[in-house]
Amino acid sequence: DAGITQSPRYKITETGRQVTLMCHQTWSHSYMFWYRQDLGHGLRLIYYSAAADITDKGEVPDGYVVSRSKTENFPLTLESATRSQTSVYFCASSERNGGISYEQYFGPGTRLTVT
């Protein structure tokens, strides 16, 4: 199916474990993003990517690693999970044409609990 998918949808892990959240989009959008959403903070950008092999930090990148070897995939890795990383994680994608930023479309989210 066309669109943007995330896996897993739910994940429980222990403190100190490495966790990878997957994101896949079929629109061939250049831009992809990872956000976390927490009560009281709204959506905060973790990392984004403008194209394959081009990534940059967002507002809250500490403790996270990303890669983008293919345009359609943008995995997010928590190298050593901490309880403060318990959150809902959303992946999004969009396109940009010249100076105009097009809309970002969000995946269904991954609810991560770190115990």
Place this chain on the structure above:
Amino acid sequence: QKEVEQNSGPLSVPEGAIASLNCTYSDRGSQSFFWYRQYSGKSPELIMSIYSNGDKEDGRFTAQLNKASQYVSLLIRDSQPSDSATYLCAVEPDTGFQKLVFGTGTRLLVSP
């Protein structure tokens, strides 16, 4: 720190009424503005984008942008109970290159 401010609500309106949601932003050079709707436990869903001063209408939704006053609003006409959700305002700062800054959202409750 670029900021986007929204009243957290809840904003309660009766069915059929007009709901008015407001958002202010701090970066005067911002160029792109978006409204998202988010139902509880779901992902944000794009409703409107607006780039120029004035009004933009799409069905029951109207986005209004005033760059001089640094606010953007969303009007929902003929509100329905199904419109009950949290509405997120997102702004692309001048040097943001798609690094949107989101408000914390306004919760809208439409009563039958």
